[in-house]
Amino acid sequence: MKIIVCVKEVPDTAIALKIKGDSPEIETENIPWVINPYDEYAMEEALRLKEKFGGDITVITFGQKRAENILRNCIALGADRVLRINDESIKNRDGLVTSKILAKVIKDIGYDIILCGKESVDYGYAQTGQMIAEFLQISCVLAIKKLDVSPLNKEAICHREIEGGLEVVKCNLPAVFTAQKGLNTPRYASLSGIMKAKKTKIETLEPDAWGFKPKIRITNLSYPPKRQEGKIIKGTLPDTAEELVKNLKEARLI
Amino acid sequence: MSGKEIWVIAEYGEEGIKKSAWEAVSAVRLLSENLKTEPAAVILGNGIGRFAEELSKELNRVYFFEHPLLSKYNANTYVRCLYYLIKEKNPAIILAAATFRGKDYIPRLSARLDCGLISDCIGFEADNGVSFKRYVYGGRLIATVKFEESEPCIITIRPRSFAYKKTGTVNGEILRIVPNIEQQDIMVTIQEIIKETGKRSDLSEADVIVSGGRGMKGAENFKLLEELADVLGGAVGASRAVVDAGWLPHTFQIGQTGRVVSPMLYIACGISGAPQHLAGMSTSKCIVAINKDPNAPIFKIADYGIVDDLFKVVPVLIEEIKKSKKN
Incomplete structure (x- = not known):
């Protein structure tokens, strides 16, 4: 089974971000970068599929040299091959360009199952997996929380998240699955894995001559308006609850 | 953009047209006023003529795809139907709510058309060319995003970002279309729905x-x-x-x-x-x-x-x- 995992490095979700001057970019110096949390579930699911059915895992990222860190971690976890598509020469790329290039690279490698995070926690467009599937003309199941693959029948049954619950869906393989929290619990890398990862050479691809143009562009970044600090209702029960209800009723909220 | 159509693709469930879809109808109306475009709706399904009629009371035109294979939602059939209609009618903007379904088929549609997609928008500004606002970095920042030479422009809006009000005053036309789709177009089939919130509403729709x-x-x-x-x-x-x-x-x-x-x-x-x-x-x-x-x-x-x-x-x-x- 040929398994592809697409991963992305993102700023750590716990840190405060600064906008770089009046540019539509953030300050990226000295901030901690991590693998996109949803991609960790995708990677873990790939490892489980390999353990169950055999095959090999290729992990691809689109990013600058710094992103090699997350690829090394994927080797430490058990990826067979990692690949970085160098984006240092591409200034403006949108999801459409990213997906086109990823689809092209994935097509060249060959695939049975493609796993991505359901969205990245940086821009959060939630589109890459679906677009890759459309470019490759294969199935895509979004935000999965359970995956049962049957390689013999070339199909999979999965649970995908919808408003208020889950849908049980059946799909043909090959397919793209985008991972939602709840799919699995990601493992930690072993010490021997970490040692191996240190020595592994990371392949790099240069996409700049491929000539895809972005269709959307971020023109500005701003901070969201700060909420006014409200009032603490002083006193004891039941007065506090009564006053709260009175306020909410006046504001026509209940 | 002036004179062209701007479409809202309306999502519905067992209980009728979804709140998030009515919000999308409002967004399309607002955009139309600002951009001098004609608002229209698209709805896909089987035996849901009553929903098409409901939409025709709010918008001048409703494109209603009807086919037994559309009785259950599926990204592949949606993309196929929409692709051909978009190629024929050439609308300026396609808009849908950023629900799980919207997130499922809209990026595929955008890839098929080779058009830009700005997803999960919370608002727009119409001066100096239209631009859209959306949260980035998990709500820590807001980005302003513009399209560059994309026809059409595709947008999804975050539920509860636009207020909705049904007027019921329009007497729009319903154009029924029987699409050419087949069982083999369908790659993903829904087998069962498991509700986890019981009788309570979903988080995205709750007041x-x-x-x-x-x-x-x-x-x-x-x-x-x-x-x-x-x-x-x-x-x-x-x-x-x-x-x-x-x-x-x-x-x-x-x-x-x-x-x-x-x-x-x-x-x-x-x-x-x-x-x-x-x-x-x-x-x-x-x-x-x-x-x-x-x-x-x-x-x-x-x-x-x-x-x-x-x-x-x-x-x-x-x-x-x-x-x-x-x-």
Whole structure:
């Protein structure tokens, strides 16, 4: 089974971000970068599929040299091959360009199952997996929380998240699955894995001559308006609850 | 763009056209006024003529795809139908709600058309060419995004970002289309739907959300919040700590790795207010925080706070609300 995992490095979700001057970019110096949390579930699911059915895992990222860190971690976890598509020469790329290039690279490698995070926690467009599937003309199941693959029948049954619950869906393989929290619990890398990862050479691809143009562009970044600090209702029960209800009723909220 | 059409693709469920779809209808109307375009709706299904009629009371034109294979939602058939109609009619903008379905087929449609997609928008500005606002970095920043030579432009809007009001005053035309689709176009089939929220509404559609955190101390105590949610006709949510502890399934999680919500009223019980949680609920119209710890960060963004034991406050609150509803 040929398994592809697409991963992305993102700023750590716990840190405060600064906008770089009046540019539509953030300050990226000295901030901690991590693998996109949803991609960790995708990677873990790939490892489980390999353990169950055999095959090999290729992990691809689109990013600058710094992103090699997350690829090394994927080797430490058990990826067979990692690949970085160098984006240092591409200034403006949108999801459409990213997906086109990823689809092209994935097509060249060959695939049975493609796993991505359901969205990245940086821009959060939630589109890459679906677009890759459309470019490759294969199935895509979004935000999965359970995956049962049957390689013999070339199909999979999965649970995908919808408003208020889950849908049980059946799909043909090959397919793209985008991972939602709840799919699995990601493992930690072993010490021997970490040692191996240190020595592994990371392949790099240069996409700049491929000539895809972005269709959307971020023109500005701003901070969201700060909420006014409200009032603490002083006193004891039941007065506090009564006053709260009175306020909410006046504001026509209940 | 002037004179062209701008389309809203309307989503529906068993209960009818979804709230988020009506919000999308409002967004399309607003955009049309600003861009001098003609608003129209698209709906796909089988035996749902009544929904097409409902839409025709709000918009001048409704494209209604009807086919037995459209009786269940499927991304492949949706993309196929929409692709051909878009190629024929050449609309300026396609808009849908950023629901799980919208997120499923819209990126595929955008890839098929080779068009730009700005997803999960919360608003737009029409001066100096139209631009769209959306949250990035888990709600920590807002980005302004523009299209560059994309025809059409494709947009999804975050539920509860646009107010909706049905007018019922338009007498629009319904154009019924029988698409050329086949069973073999369908790659993903829905077999079963498992509802996890019971009779309560989903987080993205609820006007009131009662949410619990680590301070709830255990799964069994969520009954209390369910009771409060029920007297308010709202939904129940939770912080990440609750989901990680296994007290509630992930469907209920609000925050950066859960759902982003924007209800009229958000009542946070025993939630300290980690930045990742605030990212998922800070656009709520009114926030109430109930927490023992006066230093909990949630109080910094709450409109009303009660510093007390939630297990004492919530039962009294339920009684007070019941009382106030009688008056």
